[in-house]
Amino acid sequence: MAMRRGVWGILKEYLSFRRHSLPKGGHGIHSPFVYDLYTSVISNDVKGEAYADIEKYRKELLRCDIGIIRKSVAESLNGGFRGELVKLSQLARSVAVPPHLGRLLYRLVNHYKPQNILELGTSVGMSSLYIAKANPAGTLYTIEGDEAILGIAQKRFDILGLKNITPCCGIFDTELPRLMKDLERIDFVFIDGDHNGTKLLQYFEVILPKLHPESVVVVDDIRWSDDMEQAWSELASNEAVSISIDLFRCGILLFRDGIAKQHFNLRYGPY
Numbered sequence: 644m645a646m647r648r649g650v651w652g653i654l655k656e657y658l659s660f661r662r663h664s665l666p667k668g669g670h671g672i673h674s675p676f677v678y679d680l681y682t683s684v685i686s687n688d689v690k691g692e693a694y695a696d697i698e699k700y701r702k703e704l705l706r707c708d709i710g711i712i713r714k715s716v717a718e719s720l721n722g723g724f725r726g727e728l729v730k731l732s733q734l735a736r737s738v739a740v741p742p743h744l745g746r747l748l749y750r751l752v753n754h755y756k757p758q759n760i761l762e763l764g765t766s767v768g769m770s771s772l773y774i775a776k777a778n779p780a781g782t783l784y785t786i787e788g789d790e791a792i793l794g795i796a797q798k799r800f801d802i803l804g805l806k807n808i809t810p811c812c813g814i815f816d817t818e819l820p821r822l823m824k825d826l827e828r829i830d831f832v833f834i835d836g837d838h839n840g841t842k843l844l845q846y847f848e849v850i851l852p853k854l855h856p857e858s859v860v861v862v863d864d865i866r867w868s869d870d871m872e873q874a875w876s877e878l879a880s881n882e883a884v885s886i887s888i889d890l891f892r893c894g895i896l897l898f899r900d901g902i903a904k905q906h907f908n909l910r911y912g913p914y
C-alpha cells in the first residue's frame with residue numbers, strides 16, 4: 644500500500660485546495676445542475692433525528708473496550724492467519740466515516756433514491772447505516788473482507804431492523820466480479836476500501852459497465868496518499884465521467900448525458 648500522508652502533507656494539500664476551491668454558498672458555480680446539487684443536497688447539511696440511532700451506535704463503539712481479532716485482507720489472500728487484536732473503539736475512531744460524511748451519503752441517497760447500491764468496505768457498518776436508512780426501498784450490497792468486523796456490523800443492522808442490506812463477505816477482487824454478474828445496473832457506489840490507487844482504478848473498471856447516466860459514485864479518502872490522489876484525478880478524467888466534484892476528503896463522480904465535462908473543487912463540512 645502507498646504511504647499514507649502525514650499531517651504536513653495533508654496541511655499542504657488543504658491549503659492548495661482552499662486556494663483552488665469555490666467559497667461555501669455556491670457562488671461561482673456556473674453549471675445550474677451542479678449549483679442545484681451543491682446548494683440543495685451537498686451543502687444542505689442539517690443534523691437531525693434521522694441520524695440519532697446511528698450516532699448512538701458510534702458513541703457505544705467509542706466507549707467499547709472489547710477487542711476483536713482482525714484478519715487482514717492480505718492474510719485472507721495468502722490463506723495464512725496471524726490476526727491483530729483491535730479494539731472496537733479504535734475502529735470507530737479511525738476507520739468509520741465521520742458524521743458529516745455519513746450525512747452527505749444519506750442526503751445523496753435520499754435525493755437520488757438509487758435501487759442498487761454498492762459499497763466497498765463495510766467495516767463496523769457506519770456508512771452502510773447512513774446509506775441504507777436513506778432509502779429503504781433500495782438494496783445496499785456491501786463487501787467486507789474481514790468476517791469478524793462484518794459480524795459486528797451485521798449485528799447492528801439487525802438491531803436497527805434494516806432489511807435492505809446484503810452483506811457480502813470476501814475480498815473485492817472476487818466478490819465484486821461475482822456481484823457484477825448478478826446485478827444488471829448499479830445506481831450508487833461508495834468506495835471506502837483498501838486506499839490503494841491502482842486497486843481503486845481496477846475496481847472502477849469492473850463497476851463501469853454497470854453504471855448509467857443517473858449513477859453516482861462517491862470515493863472516500865482521495866487525499867490519503869499520492870497514489871490515491873493520482874487515481875482520483877484519473878477517475879475524474881475518465882471519458883465516461885461528465886461531472887467530478889472534489890470535496891477535499893471525498894470525491895463525487897456523475898455520468899450525466901448532455902452536460903459538458905467539468906470539474907469542481909467545492910467546500911463541504913470542516914473543509
Ligand SMILES: C[S@@+](CC[C@H](N)C(=O)[O-])C[C@H]1O[C@@H](n2cnc3c(N)ncnc32)[C@H](O)[C@@H]1O
Nearest residue numbers: 739740764766768769770787788814815836837
Ligand atoms: C475504511 S474501512 C470502511 C469504513 C466503513 N465504510 C464505515 O464507515 O464504517 C475499510 C474496510 O475495507 C476492508 N477492506 C480493505 N480492503 C479490502 C479488500 N481488498 N477486500 C475486502 N475488504 C477490504 C477493510 O477490512 C476495512 O474494514
